[in-house]
Amino acid sequence: MSCNLLAHEEVTEGKVPTTPTISSIIAGIQVQEAVKFVHGMPTLSGRGFIFEGLHHTSYRVEYTENPDCMSHYTLPEIIALPESSNDLTLHQLWQRAVKDLASNQIVIEFSRDVIHKLTCPACNQEQELFAAVGSVSYEDGRCPADGNMRVVQAIHSYDGSQSFGSRKLTQLGLPRFDIFTARSADREIGYLLNGDAGLVLGPLAKEGA
Numbered sequence: 001m002s003c004n005l006l007a008h009e010e011v012t013e014g015k016v017p018t019t020p021t022i023s024s025i026i027a028g029i030q031v032q033e034a035v036k037f038v039h040g041m042p043t044l045s046g047r048g049f050i051f052e053g054l055h056h057t058s059y060r061v062e063y064t065e066n067p068d069c070m071s072h073y074t075l076p077e078i079i080a081l082p083e084s085s086n087d088l089t090l091h092q093l094w095q096r097a098v099k100d101l102a103s104n105q106i107v108i109e110f111s112r113d114v115i116h117k118l119t120c121p122a123c124n125q126e127q128e129l130f131a132a133v134g135s136v137s138y139e140d141g142r143c144p145a146d147g148n149m150r151v152v153q154a155i156h157s158y159d160g161s162q163s164f165g166s167r168k169l170t171q172l173g174l175p176r177f178d179i180f181t182a183r184s185a186d187r188e189i190g191y192l193l194n195g196d197a198g199l200v201l202g203p204l205a206k207e208g209a
């Protein structure tokens with residue numbers, strides 16, 4: 001993995017600051033949609049809204065679903081675990097999946113890539129990070145000893161053998177109340193760390209229970 005997994009400075013990425021007027025208008029429309037949703041009124045769900053400020057034309061667009069698009073893939077089975085992500089190590093979750101899927105060939109996939117290590121190609125010094133991709137700046141990618149840009153080693157899964165299996169799920173750089181997908185050769189299960197619900201959802205957690 002190369003260093004382009006690190007977050008570049010915004011301007012070098014070609015980003016242009018948004019004008020506050022337009023973002024206020026769009027934010028207002030978003031809030032209105034949320035209020036409509038809360039009151040059970042029809043919303044833009046499944047559709048888009050184009051706001052074209054140059055000539056003041058705005059219109060709705062319909063999105064159609066491509067049944068083959070993997071972005072719409074849903075897990076056939078999700079198990080809500082009573083534990084929080086501070087209660088389980090990655091290996092303990094893997095052992096649970098070994099039992100549930102009745103196989104030793106289990107891979108636990110993360111919801112996103114995690115930066116495991118930064119390695120300096122010049123002095124070979126390694127730094128363990130466990131941080132979400134995008135949360136480490138480009139400048140922080142440099143070796144503190146000699147200033148060389150370090151190589152990013154990213155991980156997105158665990159097969160039961162790697163040393164980071166002894167880490168708690170909170171020590172992987174992944175969010176709380178996350179879903180881990182366990183896969184065997186022919187089946188898959190999503191595990192939701194439901195013990196985190198109160199921490200993430202606050203009073204809403206009780207309503208969902």
Ligand SMILES: [Zn+2]
Pocket residue numbers: 120121122123124125143144145146147148
């Ligand atoms: Zn170095």
